[in-house]
């Protein structure tokens with residue numbers, strides 16, 4: 001397979017209630033693939049400029065809903081400005097789908113502070129479906145049109161959470177909550193969590209049920225459930241296998257692993273009020289995210305010709321994402337940002353992170369083997 005750069009998309013959402021209540025001002029501009037962020041403390045300065053593969057303006061345009069968010073409305077003068085879920089799927093999800101059919105692995109991960117729109121893009125809410133449901137629906141629809149021929153199709157699903165450096169199987173509520181799953185290393189396939197439940201699925205509905213089941217299994221800390229979910233990394237893994245016979249009657253299997261990663265909030269965890277477990281939690285989450293930052297930096301250095309060791313082993317997250325970041329995968333990062341001046345530092349840090357990530361190169365190959 002050819003080497004290619006990790007693709008980066010940036011998406012800015014509209015003001016949320018808190019930002020409106022705080023009379024926040026917008027500091028993000030986008031035009032022709034360029035994203036500009038202005039420092040609210042230095043209004044006279046030029047903004048800092050970034051260029052990414054995709055820039056998604058979901059701040060305004062179209063018509064405003066009662067919840068303050070916007071949706072496209074072609075009848076309005078600005079009706080096309082707002083970028084909706086369909087556009088994101090067209091650009092990112094469709095490509096992942098054709099990769100899956102061709103037998104390439106792909107990974108999509110969302111980075112950004114809590115509330116910036118990571119889950120909205122990856123999973124979505126209600127009728128505003130994100131990439132995961134649209135991807136699955138389309139995959140099964142396409143399988144439906146091809147079924148009955150010589151090729152057999154298998155789809156499996158698994159879902160895990162990394163919380164405090166512990167891997168929890170979200171499809172197995174009885175798995176050991178304290179120790180979590182052990183991470184093993186396979187010489188070819190990289191790291192994988194031992195005994196993770198991998199279930200066959202034959203419809204999006206089946207996956208959706210599993211995801212609901214997974215969501216209820218999710219860790220609920222004593223204080224605030226929302227805060228907790230923002231501190232865990234969730235990884236959904238879909239495997240798609242196509243089995244056929246070649247002219248010699250030998251069985252062939254083409255397989256693709258699709259990882260969809262909703263990362264923990266990237267904000268620096270403040271220690272205010274955090275004691276005991278809560279403090280440990282913040283520290284461990286930082287360990288996984290800062291390890292990811294170090295891995296991304298090392299890989300970017302490598303792409304620029306430097307000889308450096310990539311510290312995959314420094315966290316569970318970076319072990320599980322090893323293939324996605326430095327190996328056999330076509331990978332996309334969505335950097336989700338708030339439009340508001342009050343989030344300047346966090347948004348700038350997300351854009352810098354994304355800027356580093358876009359230098360990474362991976363080399364995806366078609367996974368096709370005669371079956372044993």
Ligand code: ADP
Nearest residue numbers: 013058069113114115116117118119120121125
């Ligand atoms: P995160 O997962 O990064 O913590 P969420 O995806 O849960 O953040 O988004 C926070 C809120 O903002 C949710 O209510 C979500 O529906 C809304 N939201 C985020 N991005 C968008 C968008 N592009 N368009 C409309 N609503 C959005």
Ligand code: MG
Nearest residue numbers: 118119230262
């Ligand atoms: Mg989220």
